[in-house]
Amino acid sequence: MTIEVPENYDPSQFDRPSVTVDVVIFSFIDNNLKVLLVERDEAPYAEKLALPGSFVRINESLDEAAARALADETGLKDVYSEQLYTFGTPDRDPRTRVITIAYFALIPYSLIQQYPDKQSPKAQWISMFNLPDLAFDHGEIAHYALTRLRYKLEYSSVGFQLLPDVFTLTELQRAYEIILVETLDKRNFRRKILAAKVLKETGEKKKDGEGRPAKLYQYRDDAIAEIKTRRLFP
Amino acid sequence: MTIEVPENYDPSQFDRPSVTVDVVIFSFIDNNLKVLLVERDEAPYAEKLALPGSFVRINESLDEAAARALADETGLKDVYSEQLYTFGTPDRDPRTRVITIAYFALIPYSLIQQYPDKQSPKAQWISMFNLPDLAFDHGEIAHYALTRLRYKLEYSSVGFQLLPDVFTLTELQRAYEIILVETLDKRNFRRKILAAKVLKETGEKKKDGEGRPAKLYQYRDDAIAEIKTRRLFP
DNA sequence: ACAAAAGTGTTGAGAGTACACCCATGC
DNA sequence: GCATGGGTGTACTCTCAACACTTTTGT
Numbered sequence: 001m002t003i004e005v006p007e008n009y010d011p012s013q014f015d016r017p018s019v020t021v022d023v024v025i026f027s028f029i030d031n032n033l034k035v036l037l038v039e040r041d042e043a044p045y046a047e048k049l050a051l052p053g054s055f056v057r058i059n060e061s062l063d064e065a066a067a068r069a070l071a072d073e074t075g076l077k078d079v080y081s082e083q084l085y086t087f088g089t090p091d092r093d094p095r096t097r098v099i100t101i102a103y104f105a106l107i108p109y110s111l112i113q114q115y116p117d118k119q120s121p122k123a124q125w126i127s128m129f130n131l132p133d134l135a136f137d138h139g140e141i142a143h144y145a146l147t148r149l150r151y152k153l154e155y156s157s158v159g160f161q162l163l164p165d166v167f168t169l170t171e172l173q174r175a176y177e178i179i180l181v182e183t184l185d186k187r188n189f190r191r192k193i194l195a196a197k198v199l200k201e202t203g204e205k206k207k208d209g210e211g212r213p214a215k216l217y218q219y220r221d222d223a224i225a226e227i228k229t230r231r232l233f234p
Numbered sequence: 235m236t237i238e239v240p241e242n243y244d245p246s247q248f249d250r251p252s253v254t255v256d257v258v259i260f261s262f263i264d265n266n267l268k269v270l271l272v273e274r275d276e277a278p279y280a281e282k283l284a285l286p287g288s289f290v291r292i293n294e295s296l297d298e299a300a301a302r303a304l305a306d307e308t309g310l311k312d313v314y315s316e317q318l319y320t321f322g323t324p325d326r327d328p329r330t331r332v333i334t335i336a337y338f339a340l341i342p343y344s345l346i347q348q349y350p351d352k353q354s355p356k357a358q359w360i361s362m363f364n365l366p367d368l369a370f371d372h373g374e375i376a377h378y379a380l381t382r383l384r385y386k387l388e389y390s391s392v393g394f395q396l397l398p399d400v401f402t403l404t405e406l407q408r409a410y411e412i413i414l415v416e417t418l419d420k421r422n423f424r425r426k427i428l429a430a431k432v433l434k435e436t437g438e439k440k441k442d443g444e445g446r447p448a449k450l451y452q453y454r455d456d457a458i459a460e461i462k463t464r465r466l467f468p
Numbered sequence: 469a470c471a472a473a474a475g476t477g478t479t480g481a482g483a484g485t486a487c488a489c490c491c492a493t494g495c
Numbered sequence: 496g497c498a499t500g501g502g503t504g505t506a507c508t509c510t511c512a513a514c515a516c517t518t519t520t521g522t
Contacts, residue, residue, distance in 0.1 A: 062322040211500030212492040445473030446519040
């Protein structure tokens with residue numbers, strides 16, 4: 001919704017900043033890390049892409065606002081999401097002072113495919129490694145989220161959240177490799193992921209594709225995703 | 235000119251939340267981790283202690299607002315400070331909707347002692363291990379900051395920021411032990427701290443105190459405080 | 469000389485890393 | 496039977512963790 005404001009509109013007359021949430025929604029699609037972006041059709045930055053976001057309503061929590069923004073664009077609820085950082089330089093939105101609490105979320109693309117009509121027609125999935133200029137400081141926010149995602153891949157095991165319900169270890173490894181931009185040793189990767197005990201075999205095997213069929217795994221809901229790293233002090 | 239407004243926009247009411255910063259300021263005083271708290275003299279929570287904080291002004295960044303809040307209570311500028319988390323449940327302040335961006339800061343008590351008159355008379359240093367009930371959700375925020383501090387002690391080496399300009403390794407170890415609530419091995423502690431190359435000897439020795447005089451160290455400004463931990467994947 | 473705190477090395481265990489071949493399936 | 500990707504084990508290295516005695520000073 002937009003309203004008309006006078007020519008002499010002066011943002012500083014509002015002594016309260018506006019508060020929004022913006023969500024960096026990642027998924028792994030076509031062997032690529034993609035982020036969900038929406039077209040803006042209002043000034044400023046019309047025709048630039050932006051992160052999905054929303055004003056924080058007066059009676060909802062920040063987490064709720066982020067979940068709502070995510071659901072508006074994807075139709076999904078109850079996905080992995082966490083608060084990222086709060087961005088609030090005075091000039092990040094040229095219209096008025098806007099402080100945004102950024103979130104990041106990981107969703108399996110299979111859920112989107114299941115209900116394709118629930119995804120907003122304005123939303124599109126763009127490769128994180130080939131981002132266009134985004135509106136506001138959203139490019140910076142997206143890259144901050146990527147850094148956080150890489151960091152989390154290293155000390156926890158949230159990688160599954162980006163993949164379909166069932167997947168092979170090779171597919172999981174491929175996702176790690178593409179996001180981290182490096183190759184990993186197959187045997188060591190498997191040993192560590194399995195040692196973390198966050199996966200369970202489904203008993204099924206992947207039928208399509210060439211070569212020997214791969215075992216299919218899924219995430220154990222009861223598992224704790226944090227992998228203990230060595231501590232600095234014992 | 236048009237601007238975007240919330241979907242539930244109602245011009246007759248103020249639908250913008252207030253935005254504040256609150257700062258958890260730690261120092262190590264009298265062999266204890268202490269946090270700087272201020273007396274409130276207005277309702278609600280009059281006579282309860284609260285974190286130092288301030289409304290975010292319309293033309294200052296969040297970092298600037300936090301630095302200002304910190305300087306108002308301590309007289310100090312340019313101290314270690316970072317954004318912690320943003321708290322925004324609708325009822326955290328009973329008067330009105332207030333979203334607060336929490337920061338945490340580490341300062342050496344010696345700086346306070348140097349200019350004692352610059353510290354606000356309303357401010358007091360309270361043991362983090364014996365906190366009274368604080369106003370709003372400030373108790374929760376302070377404990378969140380403690381968790382972050384402990385975590386940072388383990389993978390980086392920010393411990394010095396809590397100590398005077400020069401200190402002995404035993405004093406530094408004592409601080410780690412008290413904050414982490416565990417005893418550390420003296421030889422292993424020294425080896426790791428020195429291997430991180432964030433300290434330099436001053437050449438001086440501590441003269442007072444009993445026993446053999448200890449070498450005095452200070453922080454190397456050019457050092458990088460992050461200690462590399464083992465990565466999950468090579 | 470003794471009390472008090474500073475300072476210093478070594479060894480065993482466990483995790484990390486590097487590396488190459490056999491297996492199951494479809495065509 | 497061969498092409499394709501799946502799956503497996505082992506040896507070396509390095510960091511971590513545990514542990515006790517000597518050194519320097521003041522009294």
